[in-house]
Structures are given as C-alpha cells and as structure tokens.
Amino acid sequence: MSNLNTISDETMFDLRHDRSAPDLWPMLQALYGSHPNYAAFAKSLIKALKSAWKARPAELKLLDLKRDFEPDWFQRAQMAGYVFYIDRFAGTLNGITDKIPYLQDLGINYVHLMPCLKPRPGDSDGGYSVMDYGAINPRFGTMADLKAVSGELHHHGMSLCIDLVLNHTAKEHAWAKKAAKGDAQYQDYYLMFDTDAHPNAYEQSLVEVFPNNAPGNFTHYPDIGKWVWTTFNEHQWDLNWANPQVFLEITKVMLNLANHGVDVVRLDAVAFMWKRLGTRCQSEPEVHMILQALRACSRIAAPALIHLEEAIVGPQEMLPYLGRGKHDGKEGNLAYHNSLMVQFWSALATRDARLMTHVMSTHFPENLTNATYATYIRCHDDIGWAITDEDAAALHLSGPAHRAYLSEFYHGGFPGSFAKGALFQVNAETGDKRISGSFASLAGLEKAQTETEVETALKRINLGHALIACFGGIPLIYMGDELATLNDDGYLNQPDHAHDSRWIHRPMMDWQEAEARHDQSRPGARCFTGLKHILARRRATPGLHAAHPTRVLGCPATAVFAVQRLAPTGGLLALFNFSDEWQHIPGAWLRANGVTAWHDALADQSVSLHDDRLSLAPLGAVWLQ
Numbered sequence: 092m093s094n095l096n097t098i099s100d101e102t103m104f105d106l107r108h109d110r111s112a113p114d115l116w117p118m119l120q121a122l123y124g125s126h127p128n129y130a131a132f133a134k135s136l137i138k139a140l141k142s143a144w145k146a147r148p149a150e151l152k153l154l155d156l157k158r159d160f161e162p163d164w165f166q167r168a169q170m171a172g173y174v175f176y177i178d179r180f181a182g183t184l185n186g187i188t189d190k191i192p193y194l195q196d197l198g199i200n201y202v203h204l205m206p207c208l209k210p211r212p213g214d215s216d217g218g219y220s221v222m223d224y225g226a227i228n229p230r231f232g233t234m235a236d237l238k239a240v241s242g243e244l245h246h247h248g249m250s251l252c253i254d255l256v257l258n259h260t261a262k263e264h265a266w267a268k269k270a271a272k273g274d275a276q277y278q279d280y281y282l283m284f285d286t287d288a289h290p291n292a293y294e295q296s297l298v299e300v301f302p303n304n305a306p307g308n309f310t311h312y313p314d315i316g317k318w319v320w321t322t323f324n325e326h327q328w329d330l331n332w333a334n335p336q337v338f339l340e341i342t343k344v345m346l347n348l349a350n351h352g353v354d355v356v357r358l359d360a361v362a363f364m365w366k367r368l369g370t371r372c373q374s375e376p377e378v379h380m381i382l383q384a385l386r387a388c389s390r391i392a393a394p395a396l397i398h399l400e401e402a403i404v405g406p407q408e409m410l411p412y413l414g415r416g417k418h419d420g421k422e423g424n425l426a427y428h429n430s431l432m433v434q435f436w437s438a439l440a441t442r443d444a445r446l447m448t449h450v451m452s453t454h455f456p457e458n459l460t461n462a463t464y465a466t467y468i469r470c471h472d473d474i475g476w477a478i479t480d481e482d483a484a485a486l487h488l489s490g491p492a493h494r495a496y497l498s499e500f501y502h503g504g505f506p507g508s509f510a511k512g513a514l515f516q517v518n519a520e521t522g523d524k525r526i527s528g529s530f531a532s533l534a535g536l537e538k539a540q541t542e543t544e545v546e547t548a549l550k551r552i553n554l555g556h557a558l559i560a561c562f563g564g565i566p567l568i569y570m571g572d573e574l575a576t577l578n579d580d581g582y583l584n585q586p587d588h589a590h591d592s593r594w595i596h597r598p599m600m601d602w603q604e605a606e607a608r609h610d611q612s613r614p615g616a617r618c619f620t621g622l623k624h625i626l627a628r629r630r631a632t633p634g635l636h637a638a639h640p641t642r643v644l645g646c647p648a649t650a651v652f653a654v655q656r657l658a659p660t661g662g663l664l665a666l667f668n669f670s671d672e673w674q675h676i677p678g679a680w681l682r683a684n685g686v687t688a689w690h691d692a693l694a695d696q697s698v699s700l701h702d703d704r705l706s707l708a709p710l711g712a713v714w715l716q
C-alpha cells in the first residue's frame with residue numbers, strides 16, 4: 092500500500108479499476124457470462140488492462156490525471172476539430188508537423204487523421220478495411236511516427252483522434268486468413284455459415300449499405316465453403332462480437348493506440364456490431380453494452396482517452412450512443428450529430444427552418460451527461476436523407492417525396508437548385524438516393540456565375556459553420572471546406588475509386604489556395620477568413636461550453652432556426668436565417684427568450700432594433716447575448 096507521496100502504479104490501477112468496475116463487469120457478465128470460456132476471458136481481460144496500464148508512458152499518465160481533474164476538456168468552447176486524409180493533406184505522418192501552423196492559424200486544436208492503420212492492398216474503402224491493427228499504413232509511416240506526431244500535437248495544445256474500425260476487418264487480416272484456412276477458433280471471430288439458410292433468413296430484415304457495388308450482406312466463398320457476413324464491402328468481414336475473444340483482442344488494440352498518444356478513438360460503424368435475426372441488425376441493445384464496456388476499459392487503463400461513436404442513424408436511434416437510460420454518462424463521449432447536418436441541408440434547400448426545429452426540439456434533449464456531439468456539415472462520407480416519414484408528416488410533408496426532392500436538389504437537377512453534387516448508392520428498391528459533394532459545391536459555389544452568387548454561396552457556408560460552432564459540441568471542419576474547395580471528378584480516372592462517388596469530395600489539399608488565404612479577392616480566402624472569425628468568436632464565448640443546455644425554439648419567422656444556449660453565467664440566443672430574404676424578428680419575442688444585452692457575440696458588435704424588430708440579413712446568423 093502506498094502513502095500519498097508515493098502512490099504506486101498498482102494502487103493507481105486498483106483505484107481506477109474500482110471506479111469503473113461497476114460499469115464494466117455487469118456488461119460483460121450479461122454479454123458473455125454464459126460462454127464456456129467466460130472465466131478465462133475475464134482473467135485475460137484483467138491481465139490485458141494491467142499490462143496496458145503498465146506500458147503507459149509517464150507523460151500520458153500525467154495527462155490521465157489532468158483529465159481526471161478537467162473531465163470537461165472536450166466540451167469547452169476552445170475545442171475545434173479538423174478532419175483529413177494523411178496522404179491528401181500532409182503526405183505522411185511526419186509531414187503533419189509542418190502543417191500545424193496552418194491549423195493553428197485557423198483555430199484548430201483537435202485533428203482527426205482518417206484511417207491510418209495498415210489497410211488491405213488495392214481498394215480498402217478509404218482505409219476502413221484494415222489488415223493489421225498493430226501497424227501504420229506503410230505509405231504514411233510507422234507506429235513510432237504516430238507517437239511522435241501525437242507528441243508534437245500535444246506540445247501545441249492539440250489532441251489527436253484516429254479511427255478504430257471494430258465492426259469488421261479486411262479479409263486479409265491474419266485472423267481472417269486463419270479462418271479461411273479452416274481454423275475453427277478464428278472462424279468464430281467472424282460470422283461464417285455452411286449454407287445459405289441463415290444468410291437468407293437474416294436478409295429478410297436487413298438493409299443494404301452499398302447496394303450498387305456490394306449488394307447483399309453476405310458473401311459466398313466456394314473455396315472456403317462458407318457464407319461470410321459482409322455488411323459493407325466483400326473485403327470487409329464482420330466481426331463476431333458475441334465471441335468474448337473479439338472483445339479482448341479489440342480492447343488490446345484500442346489501449347495500444349491510446350498508449351501511442353491517441354486522445355480520441357473514432358469507433359467506426361458501431362451500429363452494426365450485434366446481429367439479431369428478424370431485425371435490421373443495427374443499434375441492438377447489446378451494441379450499447381459492448382460500447383459501455385469498452386469505455387470502462389479505457390477509463391481503467393487509459394483514462395485520458397475518450398470515445399467518438401460513429402452511428403449514422405435516425406434521430407431517435409442516435410442518442411443512445413451518447414449514453415441513455417442505464418448507460419447514461421457511460422457510453423460515447425462524442426457522437427456525430429447526423430440529424431443536425433441533414434436538417435441544415437434540408438432547411439437550406441427549402442429556405443424554411445420548421446422541419447429542422449421540429450426534429451431538433453422533439454428528439455434531442457437539452458442536456459447530455461458527460462458527453463456531447465461532434466457537429467459537422469460535411470465529412471468524407473455521403474449524405475443520406477435520414478428524415479423519417481413521421482417527422483416529415485408533422486410538417487405535412489411526404490417523407491419519400493421530401494427525401495427525393497433533397498436528392499434532386501443536391502444532385503443539381505431540381506429547377507433553380509444552386510447545388511452541384513453526385514449521386515451515391517441509388518437504391519431502386521427503396522428509392523433512396525444518397526448525395527456526395529463538397530460543402531462549397533453543394534452550397535452553390537461551383538454553379539455561381541456572378542459575384543453576387545459567389546457571395547451567396549459563401550454566406551451559406553458561413554451559416555453552416557456558425558451553426559456547428561454554436562449548437563453544442565465539437566465542430567469538425569472537413570479538410571478543404573475552410574477554403575471552399577469544389578468537387579473534383581478526378582476520382583473517375585482511378586480504378587480503385589471510380590465506383591465510389593464519395594471521392595468527389597476527397598481531393599488533394601490545395602496548398603496553393605491555402606498559401607493565398609490572405610488575398611481577399613479569392614472566394615477561398617474569404618471562406619477561410621469567415622471560418623477563422625467564427626472559431627475565434629466561439630473561443631471568446633464561454634457560454635458555448637457543451638455542458639450548457641441547448642434549447643431549440645420555434646421562431647416566429649419560419650425561415651429562422653433559433654437555439655438558446657442556457658449558460659447560467661450568461662447564455663445566448665442564436666438565430667440562423669435560411670432564406671434569401673431579410674427576416675424581421677419581434678423584439679418582444681427576443682426579450683421573452685432572454686436577450687438583454689443586444690450584443691451579437693458572433694460579429695462582436697451591438698445590434699439595434701427598428702420598430703421593435705431585429706432585422707436578420709439573408710443567410711445571416713447572430714449569437715445574441
């Protein structure tokens with residue numbers, strides 16, 4: 092037993108284990124308790140946690156303590172994230188160091204490196220088909236380089252997020268190769284069937300993620316004599332999370348990454364981790380039990396690490412990823428706010444904020460425990476119109492018709508549409524048409540002919556950035572969006588990419604444009620300046636701390652989306668005008684909703700009323716204090 096001056100590593104481990112044991116063991120017991128190897132598994136897990144803790148570098152243990160003292164570090168208004176492909180942004184891991192000043196100039200202190208672990212050769216779904224979780228993609232560098240980059244980022248006050256794909260591995264992963272050779276132990280790591288009876292039964296209720304290039308959810312391998320569960324692409328084999336050994340292996344991987352200085356793991360495609368006959372096999376209750384247990388493992392052996400959960404699902408299905416009910420405060424620290432993103436695009440097309448207001452106020456609580464959103468407008472993936480028929484009906488819209496309209500609008504075909512995008516995974520059976528395209532192209536910059544149209548497109552981009560900077564959460568900027576990068580058709584000439592229109596918005600970083608970011612005659616520079624200003628104002632506005640409640644209000648002007656941030660020490664009311672017209676908001680309504688100072692924290696200037704009405708410019712935003 093140590094005294095206070097010399098707390099031993101073992102004591103520290105025990106304290107941390109005691110703290111999180113109630114979050115961990117009941118979950119594992121419920122998931123795996125009846126498994127014949129449960130006792131051995133539990134012993135191996137403890138051993139793995141202990142050895143990860145033992146191997147954890149001293150500077151990270153210090154960071155663990157710091158974050159014990161400041162558990163809200165990721166919720167603060169200072170936070171702003173940037174997401175990029177390593178090769179497309181910086182060439183290699185080592186190249187990232189040179190780019191830190193650029194990121195700092197923009198106001199970024201969190202970076203998400205898109206998949207960096209060793210992918211299968213050839214098409215790897217942008218790196219999401221991993222064949223070795225213990226190695227970095229050799230084109231980018233080594234595990235030692237990852238550690239060095241994390242050190243550099245930490246030195247500059249920035250944190251590091253990387254992907255951990257846990258629903259599937261590449262079929263070239265060592266486990267999969269052994270399974271393919273007939274090793275029963277490893278066959279149990281995956282979901283493999285001798286006949287098509289089970290696959291057919293499951294297919295009755297499954298949906299297709301990539302219906303165009305990877306139809307169905309199973310792949311038959313005559314040479315192996317098995318049907319393998321492959322939700323995404325043929326080369327991505329779903330892991331069998333009902334096998335405790337899979338939990339153990341992935342926990343080790345996760346803690347090893349944490350010990351290389353990773354602050355945030357982005358847990359990819361988590362909704363699909365548990366299968367149940369007769370369901371869509373998405374967001375089953377066991378998924379949340381697994382995710383809570385993984386989180387507890389991090390809290391024990393790498394407490395500085397937090398979890399970002401990627402579940403691109405409808406509004407009601409998404410919230411549990413941030414911990415609801417018995418998982419409250421114990422699951423993801425972060426999850427993507429897919430609905431906010433979808434509603435932004437919907438409101439922009441219709442120039443009407445009522446559906447957005449309905450969805451945000453009906454399905455999302457004002458408070459989250461120990462968690463917040465990753466807010467974003469664009470990312471590396473497509474946009475799926477996750478708007479339910481019920482929500483559409485509440486606004487007297489037809490769900491299918493509204494979704495079809497949004498696809499037409501953002502593909503660019505709808506008369507009067509300002510957008511230019513590409514279709515992704517058109518599903519003839521369901522009528523679904525998802526959309527690819529860069530923020531700027533979807534917002535009208537690519538089609539803009541006149542200086543006024545250019546300005547209007549830039550206003551739409553600013554509106555989106557002002558929204559995600561204020562809603563509550565960490566705003567994530569997707570590489571190139573700060574410079575209003577347009578769609579790039581170049582992917583069509585690349586055999587590995589041509590089938591996947593998401594590459595239209597994944598071009599190489601335009602460093603020439605970045606260099607020219609002070610030349611305000613360029614739209615890219617004006618976009619950069621606008622975003623830089625928004626992030627600076629966010630930092631200067633502590634009321635935007637994500638722990639403060641977010642309340643969505645119905646604004647008397649129906650084109651305006653209104654959000655209150657209820658900070659006890661001075662909240663604010665943010666207004667976003669989605670129309671191309673001036674909107675006039677009654678002063679009485681503003682006063683009734685807490686506006687007293689008549690100061691716009693976004694522009695950092697006072698506002699004045701005329702005829703007791705506030706006039707909000709077309710596509711304008713204000714954060715009123």
Ligand code: GLC
Pocket residue numbers: 216217219220256323359360401471472
């Ligand atoms: C996630 C990724 C996406 C990928 C999929 C399968 O949704 O964001 O790019 O295709 O997982 O790994």
